[in-house]
Amino acid sequence: MIVIARLTVKELVRRRVVWVLAALTIVSVGLVGWGLDRLVTLAREGGSGELAIRIGVSQVLILIAFMFSFVLAMTAAFIGAPAVGADLESGVAYAILARPLRRSEVLIGRWLGSALVVVAYAVASGLLAIAVAAFVSGYGPPDPPLAVAFLAGQALVLLTLTLALGSVLPSIAAGAIAVVGFGLGWMAGVMAGVASALGVAALGSVAEASRWLLPSDGLWRGVIYGLEPPLVVLIAAGRAPGLIDANPFYAASPPPLPFVVWSVLWMALVLGAATWWFERRDL
Amino acid sequence: MSNPAIELDGVVKRYGRTTALAGLSLAVGRGELVGLLGPNGAGKTTTIKLILGLARPTGGSGRVLGAPLGDRGARSRIGYLPELFRYQPWLHAREVLALHAELARIPVASRRRAVDEALDRVGLTERADDRVSGFSKGMQQRLGLGVALLGDPELILLDEPTSALDPLGRTDVRAIVRAARDRGATVILNSHLLTEVERVCDRVVILHQGRTIAAGPLDEVVAADGVRVRVTGLDDTGRAIAAAFGPAEVDGEWLTVRALSPGRIPDLVAAFVAAGGRVHGVEPSGGSLEARFIELLAEPSSDRP
Numbered sequence: 001m002i003v004i005a006r007l008t009v010k011e012l013v014r015r016r017v018v019w020v021l022a023a024l025t026i027v028s029v030g031l032v033g034w035g036l037d038r039l040v041t042l043a044r045e046g047g048s049g050e051l052a053i054r055i056g057v058s059q060v061l062i063l064i065a066f067m068f069s070f071v072l073a074m075t076a077a078f079i080g081a082p083a084v085g086a087d088l089e090s091g092v093a094y095a096i097l098a099r100p101l102r103r104s105e106v107l108i109g110r111w112l113g114s115a116l117v118v119v120a121y122a123v124a125s126g127l128l129a130i131a132v133a134a135f136v137s138g139y140g141p142p143d144p145p146l147a148v149a150f151l152a153g154q155a156l157v158l159l160t161l162t163l164a165l166g167s168v169l170p171s172i173a174a175g176a177i178a179v180v181g182f183g184l185g186w187m188a189g190v191m192a193g194v195a196s197a198l199g200v201a202a203l204g205s206v207a208e209a210s211r212w213l214l215p216s217d218g219l220w221r222g223v224i225y226g227l228e229p230p231l232v233v234l235i236a237a238g239r240a241p242g243l244i245d246a247n248p249f250y251a252a253s254p255p256p257l258p259f260v261v262w263s264v265l266w267m268a269l270v271l272g273a274a275t276w277w278f279e280r281r282d283l
Numbered sequence: 284m285s286n287p288a289i290e291l292d293g294v295v296k297r298y299g300r301t302t303a304l305a306g307l308s309l310a311v312g313r314g315e316l317v318g319l320l321g322p323n324g325a326g327k328t329t330t331i332k333l334i335l336g337l338a339r340p341t342g343g344s345g346r347v348l349g350a351p352l353g354d355r356g357a358r359s360r361i362g363y364l365p366e367l368f369r370y371q372p373w374l375h376a377r378e379v380l381a382l383h384a385e386l387a388r389i390p391v392a393s394r395r396r397a398v399d400e401a402l403d404r405v406g407l408t409e410r411a412d413d414r415v416s417g418f419s420k421g422m423q424q425r426l427g428l429g430v431a432l433l434g435d436p437e438l439i440l441l442d443e444p445t446s447a448l449d450p451l452g453r454t455d456v457r458a459i460v461r462a463a464r465d466r467g468a469t470v471i472l473n474s475h476l477l478t479e480v481e482r483v484c485d486r487v488v489i490l491h492q493g494r495t496i497a498a499g500p501l502d503e504v505v506a507a508d509g510v511r512v513r514v515t516g517l518d519d520t521g522r523a524i525a526a527a528f529g530p531a532e533v534d535g536e537w538l539t540v541r542a543l544s545p546g547r548i549p550d551l552v553a554a555f556v557a558a559g560g561r562v563h564g565v566e567p568s569g570g571s572l573e574a575r576f577i578e579l580l581a582e583p584s585s586d587r588p
Contacts (some may be wrong), residue, residue, distance in 0.1 A: 003385055007371075014373040091367035095430055098335045099386035100359040282298070282338040 001109040004101075008083065008113025017079065018117060024071075025125040032064055033132040040137045057139040058229045062249050064129065065147065065223055072125075072155040073182045073216070076118050080162030081175035083110040088283070089171065097283065104275040111163055111271060118159050122152035130227075139229075146254070147226025153263060154219040158182055160267040161214070164274035167281075181214050189217030190248045215263040222260075224251040288313045288348060288438050288469035289334060295342035296329050296493075303329040305493035306343065311471065313437075316464040318480035318501075319473040320572075321490035322580060327473045328366055330490070331440050334471075335363060348438055359388050362431035366442040366473075368424055372416035376407050376426050379415060380433060389434040401429035404459055420447040428456065432463060439463055442473045457483050481505075481572040489579055496579050505575050509541035510548050513564040514555050524554045536563070541578065 012018050036057060043053050084107055087093035097103060126148040134140040141147060158178055165174035192207030211218045228251060255263075289311040296304040304326045311317050319327050332338040333345070336353025350357040370379045380398040389397050402408045405425040415423060424447040431439055441460070445453045460483050464470050474480050480487060487504050489497040497504050509529070513536050514521055521538055525531035528551050529542045540551060545567055552562055 003382070007382065011371065011373060091365060091369040092371060094337065094365040094367060095363065095370065095383070095427070096386065097337060098358060098361070098363040098365075099383065100355045100357075100388060101386060102355070280339075283332065 001105040004109025005112035012117050021121045029128045032129050037136040054139045057137045062227050073158045076155040076159035077162045077175045077178045079114045080159040081166045082171040083163050085166030085171035103279045107275050118155045119152045126151050141227040143226040147223045150219045150222030154216050157216045160270050164270045167274050167278045185214040185217045218255050221251040222255045225254040291345040293343035294340045297341045316470045316485050318484035318487040325490040326493040360437040362436035362439040364427045364431040364441045368427035370415050375412050377411040383430045397434045401433045405429040439470045477573045509543050511539045511566040513537050514560045514562050517560040
């Protein structure tokens with residue numbers, strides 16, 4: 001399993017995926033830093049108060065995190081979908097699977113190697129962007145490690161889904177299903193929030209169930225919570241305690257522990273199901 | 284055959300409604316070099332996949348190197364060159380072999396030597412540190428052969444090992460395969476290039492529609508020859524004479540007698556002449572694996588041994 005994980009990391013380095021991600025990190029963090037610096041400088045020149053600027057920066061940071069979570073999800077899908085599927089389609093897998101190793105070792109080894117790269121990208125890019133934002137604006141979110149951990153968790157959910165689907169379906173189909181699933185999951189999360197704010201219990205429970213079916217949106221709430229300044233939470237609670245739940249860029253509390261445990265279990269179950277099927281598949 | 288390398292007993296493999304193997308029985312002794320032949324779709328590649336555990340039989344049973352089909356432990360003693368040979372294009376040739384040496388559980392201390400030996404055997408030492416992406420198809424097939432030979436496995440399964448090679452490469456492969464057999468390995472050579480098989484194999488197994496239609500030492504399979512004779516002036520007597528020598532068919536003036544050894548052809552011609560026939564032409568059929576192969580495929584299934 002470790003051999004396959006090592007091979008996967010080597011592949012992502014040799015195929016320049018890692019270098020492209022590193023370059024994208026530098027470029028995007030540079031743009032974030034420049035954009036926030038301009039925003040803060042111009043706002044101060046315009047006479048805005050420090051508190052308003054900090055709240056503004058925190059909200060921009062959450063929007064940037066949302067964009068980054070989407071980029072990360074796409075990256076996970078692009079890495080995960082061909083990890084097993086493309087080797088089966090090209091024939092590379094035949095010589096490997098004829099060796100004395102379990103097919104589960106190939107599948108889990110591919111997951112481990114891919115997960116290492118995706119998590120490293122999420123952590124490096126996420127923390128660097130937050131650090132640069134803090135440097136240029138003076139605002140630091142309350143819990144950057146928590147936000148980045150949930151960001152990485154969300155990417156791992158997508159990676160697990162695409163890799164599992166890629167061992168059953170053609171890579172392109174696996175990637176497409178995962179990306180659509182990610183989008184639908186986010187929409188369902190928004191629906192759950194709106195349904196809750198409007199008191200539509202039936203719709204709320206369906207939307208909530210979809211969060212458990214694909215936990216990416218639930219984990220996104222953890223990212224927001226880690227980036228949201230406590231002051232915003234307090235103001236929101238005081239002004240519109242019900243309606244604010246409908247905002248997809250607002251979270252008053254982190255995802256509950258049972259949900260986090262379920263997310264880990266969900267990945268294990270999806271990988272387990274893919275392994276079960278892959279072990280029995282005729283090649 | 285005691286302790287055979289491969290033993291398949293009534294193996295059936297179906298993919299949906301398609302039957303790839305329809306009760307295949309096969310035994311290959313240790314140290315044999317066997318050619319697995321058959322037209323496209325005969326079940327050759329399926330047979331190899333079942334031996335390796337890449338696919339599971341629908342019915343029947345089998346053992347490979349003393350273990351059940353698909354046994355993981357046995358796979359550490361098997362070398363395999365797939366028909367669809369593709370290796371990680373972003374690795375160097377040496378890295379591909381090192382990866383397979385690790386996966387094949389070759390002890391760490393002897394891995395480097397095993398890799399160097401494999402590179403040398405297939406003539407890739409000079410290109411060992413080049414990326415596979417820059418290799419021609421023939422070179423990739425050589426690399427695949429090196430992967431299959433890595434660590435001197437007990438059983439070597441080669442699925443169309445010369446399909447991408449030039450005549451020089453094919454000669455090399457013949458030498459490599461013979462050398463493997465000489466050091467005691469069992470080799471299964473799956474090919475539809477009959478001349479290749481004819482030149483190296485001790486025994487052939489011919490598959491057709493998922494069944495064995497002929498098997499045995501090469502000279503025995505090929506010896507089941509026949510003859511076509513163009514004879515006039517005999518009418519039905521000619522057919523009766525021919526039938527006395529073996530299974531006979533009439534096609535106009537041509538009489539074909541199958542399963543007739545070359546030594547009996549003069550006797551057949553003499554019998555025609557003695558009965559008053561005029562012999563215009565004699566064409567011994569067979570004499571080569573290819574001719575025998577074509578004959579066997581043309582036979583109705585009830586006539587097969």
